[in-house]
Amino acid sequence: VLWLTTGQDRREWVAVHRKHHAFTDRDGDPHSPLLRGFWHVLFLNAYYYAREARNPVTIRRFAADIRQDRLDRTVFSRGWSGLALGTALLCLILGLGPGLLAAGVHAVLYVFVVAPLINGLGHWRGAKNFGNTAYNSRVLAWITGGESLHNNHHAHPRSPRFSARRLEFDPSWVVIRALAAVRLVVITGAQIPRTAPL
Structure with a gap:
């Protein structure tokens, strides 16, 4: 793709x-x-x-x-x-x-x-959930497929999910979950904790 x-x-x-x-x-x-x-x-x-x-x-x-x-x-x-x-x-x-x-x-x-x-x-x-130099933008996450939750991504770079808090929306995660539900993909890698530490 x-x-x-x-x-x-x-x-x-x-x-x-x-x-x-x-x-x-x-x-x-x-x-x-x-x-x-x-x-x-x-x-x-x-x-x-x-x-x-x-x-x-x-x-x-x-x-x-x-x-x-x-x-x-x-x-x-x-x-x-x-x-x-x-x-x-x-x-x-x-x-x-x-x-x-x-x-x-x-x-x-x-x-x-x-x-x-x-x-x-x-x-x-932007906002931070984790202690790294990247920032999150919840608004831009809607148009960037969640990639603007960049602070989360830098904290957990191998995770397929960008969101870490309840009000953070990751459109790509919805697609990944749908593809996994019909067995077109297998989800691997560590998941971001539901609640971020900061």
């Missing part, structure tokens, strides 16, 4: 994400607003991500456990083909005009709005 909707290689995405967690808001963090400035991360997030994703040392160090198979090397390493196929599927399902419009709106929102807000605002302002 990552490849179809963003054109991103999973090893690159995982490596950049893990490096961000390893060096959160310190030297080595690929997209920290505390180091680079809030507006820089907000407007240049895609650049910072792409630059780090091209770093072979980052890939080797932070995604060594993700082995590439033949499909990864021949198909999924070509991002533009993923975007083209994803757009073609949208056009097939929605029709040519609506499909192209949906693909364009998604690209603009993901690249220039959602990801920068998560990486920028998620380390700049």
Whole structure:
């Protein structure tokens, strides 16, 4: 799904994400607003991500456990083909005009709005449940699939659920639970405690 909707290689995405967690808001963090400035991360997030994703040392160090198979090397390493196929599927399902419009709106929102807000605002302002440098935004969580509950995510990075308190809504968790109910996914990893300590 990552490849179809963003054109991103999973090893690159995982490596950049893990490096961000390893060096959160310190030297080595690929997209920290505390180091680079809030507006820089907000407007240049895609650049910072792409630059780090091209770093072979980052890939080797932070995604060594993700082995590439033949499909990864021949198909999924070509991002533009993923975007083209994803757009073609949208056009097939929605029709040519609506499909192209949906693909364009998604690209603009993901690249220039959602990801920068998560990486920028998620380390700049908001509420905290746990003692780390990230912040939560309950309002933005509704449009970011829960990812704006960023403080919770940094406290429990392996958890599939972003919410930690009663009034925090994680839309992705609802989808994950629904997929698990029909046995399309298996939920693994530690769950965030229902009540956060702070």
